[in-house]
Amino acid sequence: MSDLTLKTLTHHHKSDKDIFFQIDTFISQLKRRQITGSNDVGMATAHLLVRFVSAARWTHIDSLISDLRLLGKRLIAAQPREFACGNMVRRVLALIREEIHGNNENGIDNKGLSSSSPLITSMFNLLSTEDKSIETANNEKKTGRDLKPYIIEGIQELIEEIRNIEDSIAGMSVEMIHENEVLLTPSPNSKTVLEFLRRASQKRKFSVLVTESFPNETEIAHAFAKKLAKAGIETVIIPDSSVYAVMSRVGKVIVGARTVLANGGCISASGIALACEAAKNHKTPVLAVTGVYKLSPLYPFDVESLIEVGNTGKVVDFSDKDMVENVEVMNPTYDYVAPENIDIYVTNIGGYSPSFIYRLVLDHYSSEDNKL
Template sequence: MPNTVTGEIRSIIDPVVSSLKRHQIEGDKDIALAISHLLMKVISAARWTNPYDLIDLIREVGTILSSAYPRKIITGNVVRRVLALIRDEIETEHNENANTPMMSSMFSLLSTSNNENHKELHKQSKKQMSDLRSIIIQGIRDLVDEISNVNDGIETMSVDLIHDNEILLTPTPTSDTVLQFLIKARAKRKFTVLVTESFPNYIKEAQNFAKKLAEHKIETILVPDSTVYAVMSRVGKVIIGSSAVFANGGCMSNSGVSHVVECAKEHRTPVFALAGLYKLSPLYPFTRDDLIEVGNSGKALNYDDFKLVDNVELVTNALDDYISPDYIDIYITNVGGFAPSFIYRIVLDNYKTEDNTLE
């Protein structure tokens, strides 16, 4: 790929790249919004003679952003959504301007042509480029609105999914989507929520999560992780948040969630995973170990226990878990509920296969 990132574009993306590397942007929604606003600036500043030059630029910017925080799948998702938007506009424009018969169009699809010839056919006037730029930026604004209001679409399904006097369990106290989902359901339903302690990484988050639920008059009990199997027989549903959903129907979630969903499967308790559309990814989790982030090992084994530490060669503290689609009954998204086996179809509607690999 040619080096299309100019100094001007580099000056726009460098601050965000630096923030991603330092993990200064926290929260999936905040990262998605930051990338969306960045791409709007890049497209506004970029210069191109045809839309395929713009695609090359966005792909390269996407590669740089993804490498800044490789384990955050959302970064690549937003870039691919924008690429799909650009390709849709090119296709729409091509169809409007095409005067060739359908038969010749079919033959042209089967014929081989190099990328340079393809670009020559799509050279545009300044007015056409300006119009396309405006359309793409408006499309990204719509994406920003979708991401900002993602909880609204998910919350509307909560009343239909939660029953009166039901006992729910959630092992993801870091998920604002799960929090808002439960709060919304409380408007018409009375239920109890068990929140796992999420040791060792999210103890404070679990306490704050339980406190917020209690403030909305939801009966809440904070339970140790070790008691999950014992209480699961009383649980009606397990509700988890997810940081990324893959095309195979699997997802990434907090560490400890895999243990909970395995207990749920043993007790035949349904598991609902909440995820905004922007978290759905066209990628497959072929290298699962590379997806799991490792954090502060001192939380798993305190350094004050120096006698024990001296006898241990390696201490790892995983921050994430990969959840197989076998353990999830349904995904609740802002565009509806879907079985894990149907996720690939939603992915095909929102991404282009040629952008699965950005490099």
């Protein structure tokens, strides 16, 4: 059987079998890269979490928390570089902890207070984790089952958030883009960037340079350019090598992010770090458009471990015998962009400077779940 032993689920119950089936199917899909991209993975994880929470039965909320952590661990192990699953699980955990906390306040749940409270709890926890579990244990009877609808509702809101991300970010685009500006985007696979530009084109006239993103996303880049052109934007595809050369004429660089790390850096498709570096050299502003769900509480202590290495065959033609036999080739599919190379993050809850990201992270995650 699956090495996942969840206390809140039993193998005897039929609906539980179903959820086990779904978990394992999802894990193998992650492993096979059948689901990729933070949007799709985030969505799928959130849906799975809804089903999981609705199937789970618990007498103590802590058992649900530990089960969720275990589930998160497994999802992360299945594809350690698809950060969206870990993020979603952490978001849900934070949500549950907030609910518990809210109940602890005996219903004096006040919006202004709760937004600052995670920070306080986490500081508090540093010193006295034990106390807290006793505290929650006291609330056990009260908080047990009636939390379920709140949690599910919370996850539903999360799903809504992901679904509407493009809309809420794109709303800000008009303020960010000037008339007759030349923009450069090295991330053609980002739906958020596409919507951002499309929306702006309704009110502004500008042109966009799209990098070819060889070798992994060349086709996607072509499709992306077509979509932009269809929306009436003047679009040019440029080779990756000429990014530096055109930078002097570019007004803004717009990048998408796969995940935003707690230090304000981000992980994105390969080729973006080069564009950001060039932009920095030319003092060109770099805008990173991203949903809050892509925030991750991780720090890039070991950048290498965050970067997925893809198909070598895309760089070297496999039928080229001499290359295959004699040359060692690596094809990293992600890039790490340091915080100093990004000027502003445009998120669905507003624009933030990279140095402020840590604060957003604290708002959205509870620090005891950073390591699942």
